[in-house]
Amino acid sequence: MSGAAPAIEVRDLRKDFGRFQAVKGVSFDVAGGEIVGFLGPNGAGKTTTIKMITGLLKITSGTVRVEGLDIREHPAAARRKMGYMSQKFSLYPLLTALENIDFFAGISGLAPGERRRHAARIRQDLPEAVLRQKVQDIPPGIRQKVAMFVCLMPDPGIILLDEPTSGVDPEARRLFWNDIYGLKTQGKTLLVSTHNLDEAEYCDRILILHNGELIAAGEPDELLRRQGKADIEELFKDAIHDHGQN
Amino acid sequence: MGRIKAIIRKEFLHILRDPRSLTLVFIIPLIQIFILGYSVSYDLDRVEVALIDLSQGGTSRQLARAFAASPVFQVRSRSADGGALSPAEAEDMLRQGLVREVIVIPAGFDRLAAAGRRAEVGLIIDGSDVNVANLVYQYSERVILDFNAARMGSAGLLKIGTQMHFNPEARSRFFFIPGLVAVILLMISAMLTSLSITRERETGSLSLLFISPLKSVEIIVGKTIPYIFVALLDGAVILLFARFWFGIPFRGALPVLLAFGLLYIVAGLALGILISTVAPTQTTAMLAALLITMLPSFLLSGFIFPLDSLSPVLRAISYVVPATYFLRIIRGVILKGAELRHFLFDGAMLAAYSLLLLAVAIRKFAGQRKAAQ
Numbered sequence: 114m115s116g117a118a119p120a121i122e123v124r125d126l127r128k129d130f131g132r133f134q135a136v137k138g139v140s141f142d143v144a145g146g147e148i149v150g151f152l153g154p155n156g157a158g159k160t161t162t163i164k165m166i167t168g169l170l171k172i173t174s175g176t177v178r179v180e181g182l183d184i185r186e187h188p189a190a191a192r193r194k195m196g197y198m199s200q201k202f203s204l205y206p207l208l209t210a211l212e213n214i215d216f217f218a219g220i221s222g223l224a225p226g227e228r229r230r231h232a233a234r235i236r237q238d239l240p241e242a243v244l245r246q247k248v249q250d251i252p253p254g255i256r257q258k259v260a261m262f263v264c265l266m267p268d269p270g271i272i273l274l275d276e277p278t279s280g281v282d283p284e285a286r287r288l289f290w291n292d293i294y295g296l297k298t299q300g301k302t303l304l305v306s307t308h309n310l311d312e313a314e315y316c317d318r319i320l321i322l323h324n325g326e327l328i329a330a331g332e333p334d335e336l337l338r339r340q341g342k343a344d345i346e347e348l349f350k351d352a353i354h355d356h357g358q359n
Numbered sequence: 360m361g362r363i364k365a366i367i368r369k370e371f372l373h374i375l376r377d378p379r380s381l382t383l384v385f386i387i388p389l390i391q392i393f394i395l396g397y398s399v400s401y402d403l404d405r406v407e408v409a410l411i412d413l414s415q416g417g418t419s420r421q422l423a424r425a426f427a428a429s430p431v432f433q434v435r436s437r438s439a440d441g442g443a444l445s446p447a448e449a450e451d452m453l454r455q456g457l458v459r460e461v462i463v464i465p466a467g468f469d470r471l472a473a474a475g476r477r478a479e480v481g482l483i484i485d486g487s488d489v490n491v492a493n494l495v496y497q498y499s500e501r502v503i504l505d506f507n508a509a510r511m512g513s514a515g516l517l518k519i520g521t522q523m524h525f526n527p528e529a530r531s532r533f534f535f536i537p538g539l540v541a542v543i544l545l546m547i548s549a550m551l552t553s554l555s556i557t558r559e560r561e562t563g564s565l566s567l568l569f570i571s572p573l574k575s576v577e578i579i580v581g582k583t584i585p586y587i588f589v590a591l592l593d594g595a596v597i598l599l600f601a602r603f604w605f606g607i608p609f610r611g612a613l614p615v616l617l618a619f620g621l622l623y624i625v626a627g628l629a630l631g632i633l634i635s636t637v638a639p640t641q642t643t644a645m646l647a648a649l650l651i652t653m654l655p656s657f658l659l660s661g662f663i664f665p666l667d668s669l670s671p672v673l674r675a676i677s678y679v680v681p682a683t684y685f686l687r688i689i690r691g692v693i694l695k696g697a698e699l700r701h702f703l704f705d706g707a708m709l710a711a712y713s714l715l716l717l718a719v720a721i722r723k724f725a726g727q728r729k730a731a732q
Contacts, residue, residue, distance in 0.1 A: 192572075203567045220568065221572065
């Protein structure tokens with residue numbers, strides 16, 4: 114890593130919902146241009162952490178900096194650096210894919226010319242007939258592609274994807290990860306949460322979250338070698354077990 | 360039996376551990392009994408009436424005093440400049456809903472009474488609210504009968520000539536349907552925005568709006584404007600239905616009703632946005648919108664029970680119910696052919712109410728967005 118500020122810097126991040134501690138003092142960095150996988154079972158605190166990074170959820174304590182900007186002190190400026198795709202894809206089901214794209218381009222303040230350029234770009238990837246269908250009628254894999262496209266429209270340097278492959282078939286998942294690699298080659302930084310452990314192999318680094326705590330972090334191969342495990346699933350199970358023992 | 364016992368036990372546990380159910384069971388009935396107990400009454404108190412004395416003699420003044428002495432009536436016999444009230448002014452007050460009845464003591468009344476002939480007192484009653492009109496007539500008749508009894512033997516008895524204005528056939532439908540339009544319009548407006556925002560919260564798209572460069576005021580204004588048109592169209596459809604299906608007359612100017620309707624709808628939409636800031640789901644939002652708009656609009660706006668019959672506390676509450684103002688306007692415009700100038704106060708109150716609610720809604724929405732940071 115260079116001396117420049119990390120793309121995302123998280124320090125002692127905590128989130129309490131009443132007495133329940135959803136995230137318990139998590140710290141990590143995401144360097145510019147890397148793909149970081151945020152792994153953990155449902156309820157581990159992945160979505161809560163991502164929402165705090167994007168400023169969608171109030172931080173109980175700790176700090177989040179996006180390219181050096183504190184999300185609480187400079188929320189608007191920090192958000193402009195990020196694209197976020199939520200777990201539910203967040204498209205309007207009664208609008209067509211093209212209408213969704215036009216809407217999100219509009220609220221991002223893109224000029225009409227730029228909006229047309231974006232619409233032309235997605236037409237290269239998806240057939241016109243599909244783009245003119247209501248989002249509720251198109252398959253999840255394509256919905257996900259449209260949602261990803263929407264998330265990338267303001268051209269952010271940092272992209273946070275919350276469970277982007279959940280409910281998507283294996284072939285669509287593989288294609289989706291191809292797209293993610295494509296983004297990495299463009300110099301984008303990606304933080305991708307998933308509970309599909311096999312997706313760890315696509316990441317430069319992984320962070321394993323369990324019960325709101327970060328229990329392992331590093332490059333997948335290095336982690337496997339260090340722990341003497343054959344695959345991520347085994348590593349994950351042991352990490353959770355060891356964590357439970359402590 | 361054991362299986363039924365298991366269900367009974369589970370239901371009791373559920374009720375005891377669910378604060379919403381407990382509220383439903385105990386608090387809402389208490390609120391209802393409180394409000395209904397004070398509002399379910401047709402007894403009138405201090406009914407505003409206008410009195411025109413065109414005779415200006417001793418007997419006519421005695422009769423005017425008899426009306427003024429009645430605890431039921433609040434008599435207005437002077438115009439704003441302090442002079443005697445003219446028939447045109449009294450007619451205007453009736454149209455505006457400021458008085459329920461105009462008592463006319465005609466010229467020559469004293470001469471006829473002195474001659475021992477039967478002099479006639481004219482009662483022009485606002486018939487738009489049939490129940491109130493009947494009560495006002497009965498109360499007026501009682502004053503005149505008492506006056507006759509006191510004068511028995513000294514002069515001729517008074518007789519009553521009655522005119523029922525705006526609803527000569529005394530059809531209760533004429534009274535209820537414009538009121539229903541007002542209640543439905545408020546309910547629909549509040550539901551439209553509250554459901555729209557909670558739906559976006561449920562689907563997650565609100566998050567994208569929150570992290571977009573949009574300002575909170577832009578989100579609210581952008582979401583409100585389309586629903587103004589939807590609610591206005593809805594109102595037009597209901598009015599057309601009222602006119603052509605139920606045969607309700609439309610005696611006033613449509614632009615006047617539209618102008619005030621617009622303010623009223625904005626109040627409803629802003630109320631819906633406020634509801635959406637506290638309601639987590641669409642179901643809760645819908646129930647809240649129904650409860651908040653329908654209950655006060657039915658009971659505390661003058662829709663069913665006249666405002667004159669409410670206790671002072673409920674009367675005070677009625678001033679914060681937007682339907683109170685719009686109800687006077689819609690009944691006035693539709694049934695009485697009232698004009699814009701007749702509703703300047705109600706219109707100003709509606710405008711103030713809408714702007715205030717909208718400002719609070721935007722502030723609360725922005726606060727909710729900021730609370731996430």
